[in-house]
Amino acid sequence: MSGRIAILAEPRVTHCGDQGLLLEAEGDLALPTQERIWALNDRVLEWPGVLDTQPGMNSLLVLLDPDESDLVESADKLLRAWKECRSATRRGQLLEIGVVYGGEGGLDLPDVARYHGLAIEDVVKLHSDAEYTIFAPGTGPGFGYLFGLNRRLFIPRRNVPVMRKVGGVVSMAGAQAMLGVPRKPSGADVSPTGWHVIGRAPDAPMPFDVARDPMSIVSLGDRIRFRVERIER
The missing domain is CATH 3.30.1360.40 (Gyrase A; domain 2)
Incomplete structure (x- = not known):
């Protein structure tokens, strides 16, 4: 997207x-x-x-x-x-996810701060103060596309993708936010993306598992809040 x-x-x-x-x-x-x-x-x-x-x-x-x-x-x-059709309020469950902002797992955080003319700490606060709702499924099994990003953090998607590590990454593009599916760490575990990766969630639960009943721990309408674990430079 x-x-x-x-x-x-x-x-x-x-x-x-x-x-x-x-x-x-x-x-x-x-x-x-x-x-x-x-x-x-x-x-x-x-x-x-x-x-x-x-x-x-x-x-x-x-x-x-x-x-x-x-x-x-x-x-x-x-x-x-x-x-x-009329809307029906769907107040889903709330998940709190710890995030390590910046550093190797959030290489784009300084660029996002410069784009908006903000300090890195201000970007982190604006991002972590929001409550996000799972609006739609993502491109694969996972947490889906998140709505609730503060308008002060809206940022265009990259025209040219960059290589970033995958595995519980926290990213944003346009008016949307994303929490990636956790994966086992690997130095070669990278993928091209046009999204801006600002952190990682090392302890995020696996949202989808075919061996589990139910297979998915989240549904449309569920909510996510990001908790600041630390900011790395």
């Missing part, structure tokens, strides 16, 4: 191939809008011919069985359902 969310004046539904429909909500990112997305997702999953759904940031992707659904009719139905 680029970190840049298109702000629409009106909702729209577009075709994604011959089996998918993407509903994009109107307006900026906001919790009531996302709660409507979650409510719509629950409703759409009950429709005949729906194979799968994927809530996104201000959006919902619906995968249809072409033998059971007409794409044009389904698009109209989806748009009508969105306009009729």
Whole structure:
């Protein structure tokens, strides 16, 4: 995800191939809008011919069985359902995650501070004072995309990705925040990213495990707070 969310004046539904429909909500990112997305997702999953759904940031992707659904009719139905749908408050569980800011695990913290004209300590305080809500699943099993980043920390995603260590990284891009999935430490455990990595969460729990019941410890609507363990230079 680029970190840049298109702000629409009106909702729209577009075709994604011959089996998918993407509903994009109107307006900026906001919790009531996302709660409507979650409510719509629950409703759409009950429709005949729906194979799968994927809530996104201000959006919902619906995968249809072409033998059971007409794409044009389904698009109209989806748009009508969105306009009729109302948000339902979902007060999920709260997880507190300790973070080591800066240092080798948060190489971009000084750059973020310089971009905003702030001291490193101010960036850490603004980031850790916020409460984040899991808005949508991420690109893989994990904590998902987090909403709640202080507007004073909004920062564009990098145009050219950089190599950063993975494994419980705490990062941001645009109006979004992210907590990466913990991994075993390894000097070669790096990956390209356009996000700004400002710290790591060494003791974050593994959010998804197929051997566990339930497999995921977090759900959409759950909340995360970051606790400052220390700041490294």
